[in-house]
Amino acid sequence: MGIWILRLGHRRVRDQRITSHCALVARAFGAKGITYSGEKDENLEKSIRKVVEKWGGPFEIRYEKNQKKIIKDWKGKIVHLTMYGLPIQDVINEIKGCKKDLLVIIGSQRVPGKVYNLSNWNVAVTNQPHSEVASLAVFLDKFFGGMELEKEFENKKIKIIPLKRGKKVLKV
Amino acid sequence: MGIWILRLGHRRVRDQRITSHCALVARAFGAKGITYSGEKDENLEKSIRKVVEKWGGPFEIRYEKNQKKIIKDWKGKIVHLTMYGLPIQDVINEIKGCKKDLLVIIGSQRVPGKVYNLSNWNVAVTNQPHSEVASLAVFLDKFFGGMELEKEFENKKIKIIPLKRGKKVLKV
Numbered sequence: 001m002g003i004w005i006l007r008l009g010h011r012r013v014r015d016q017r018i019t020s021h022c023a024l025v026a027r028a029f030g031a032k033g034i035t036y037s038g039e040k041d042e043n044l045e046k047s048i049r050k051v052v053e054k055w056g057g058p059f060e061i062r063y064e065k066n067q068k069k070i071i072k073d074w075k076g077k078i079v080h081l082t083m084y085g086l087p088i089q090d091v092i093n094e095i096k097g098c099k100k101d102l103l104v105i106i107g108s109q110r111v112p113g114k115v116y117n118l119s120n121w122n123v124a125v126t127n128q129p130h131s132e133v134a135s136l137a138v139f140l141d142k143f144f145g146g147m148e149l150e151k152e153f154e155n156k157k158i159k160i161i162p163l164k165r166g167k168k169v170l171k172v
Numbered sequence: 173m174g175i176w177i178l179r180l181g182h183r184r185v186r187d188q189r190i191t192s193h194c195a196l197v198a199r200a201f202g203a204k205g206i207t208y209s210g211e212k213d214e215n216l217e218k219s220i221r222k223v224v225e226k227w228g229g230p231f232e233i234r235y236e237k238n239q240k241k242i243i244k245d246w247k248g249k250i251v252h253l254t255m256y257g258l259p260i261q262d263v264i265n266e267i268k269g270c271k272k273d274l275l276v277i278i279g280s281q282r283v284p285g286k287v288y289n290l291s292n293w294n295v296a297v298t299n300q301p302h303s304e305v306a307s308l309a310v311f312l313d314k315f316f317g318g319m320e321l322e323k324e325f326e327n328k329k330i331k332i333i334p335l336k337r338g339k340k341v342l343k344v
Binding site for chain 2: 084130134
C-alpha cells in the first residue's frame with residue numbers, strides 16, 4: 001500500500017515555491033510520488049529530481065494536464081485535503097484502516113466541486129485557512145503515525161547527522 | 173505559557189507566500205503571534221490581519237528589523253527548527269515539559285550560526301529538505317498534542333461547519 005499526491009492547478013509563477021514545498025514534503029513524509037496538473041513547469045521538476053538524486057528516493061514527480069483522468073482512473077481510495085472537510089482527528093483511523101493505495105489531493109486555486117464528490121474522504125486539518133503544505137505534512141505524519149520521521153532513503157549521496165548544535169553532513 | 177514564532181530574513185518578493193503560509197499556520201495551530209525580520213512587508217501584514225478579523229483571534233503579526241534583539245531579549249526558552257537539529261520525536265517531550273514561554277524560530281535564507289548557539293533546542297522535523305511551513309505545523313501539532321485541532325477562535329465573523337462533502341460557512 002502506498003500514497004501518491006495529486007497537486008491540482010499549478011501556476012508556474014505564483015505557485016512555484018508552494019508546489020515545490022508540497023513535493024518536498026510528499027517525499028520527506030513518505031509518499032511515493034506527486035503528480036501535478038495546471039501549467040507544466042520544467043524548473044519545478046528539475047529541482048525536485050535534483051533533491052532525489054542528492055538526498056535519495058525512491059520518489060517521482062509527474063505532470064498530467066488532465067487532472068480528471070487521474071482521479072477517475074485511480075484504483076485505490078481518494079483523500080481530498082480541504083478546510084471544509086471532516087476533522088482529521090475524526091477520520092484518520094478509518095483512513096488508516098483502508099488497505100488500498102491512497103491518492104491524496106491538494107488544491108491551489110478553487111477546487112472543482114467534482115473533486116469533493118469523487119473523493120472518499122474530504123479531510124480538514126483544522127477548519128481554518130492556512131496552507132496545503134502544512135495540511136499535507138500533518139496528514140502524512142498522522143497517517144504514518146510518526147514512522148515516516150525515521151525513514152531512510154535509498155541511493156542518497158549525502159545525509160545529515162543530527163546535532164544538538166551546528167551542522168553535520170555526511171557523504172555516503 | 174504561550175508560543176510565539178520568529179520568522180527570519182523575509183524577502184518581500186521571493187518569500188511572500190511562504191511567510192504568509194507560516195503566519196497562517198502559526199495562527200491555525202495555536203501560536204499567539206509571529207514576528208518577522210528581513211524586509212518590511214505591508215501587504216503580508218494586511219493579509220494576515222484580514223484573516224484574523226474574519227476568522228478570529230487573538231493572533232498578532234509584528235515586524236522587527238533587529239532579529240538578534242528579539243532572540244537576546246526573549247525571557248523564555250527558544251526552539252530553532254532546522255533540518256540539522258535533533259529529531260523532534262526525541263526531544264518533543266523535554267520541550268513540552270518546559271514551563272516557560274517558547275520562541276520558535278524558522279529560517280528562510282541561510283541562518284546565522286548564532287541562532288543555533290542561542291537556541292535551547294535545535295529541532296529537526298525529519299533531517300530531509302522540505303519546508304518551514306510543514307516543520308512549523310508538525311512541531312505545533314506535536315507540541316499541543318493535537319489539542320490545537322479543536323481550537324475555537326474569538327471574535328470571528330465566520331466559521332466552517334465541517335461536511336463530508338461540499339462547503340458550509342456560517343456567519344457568526
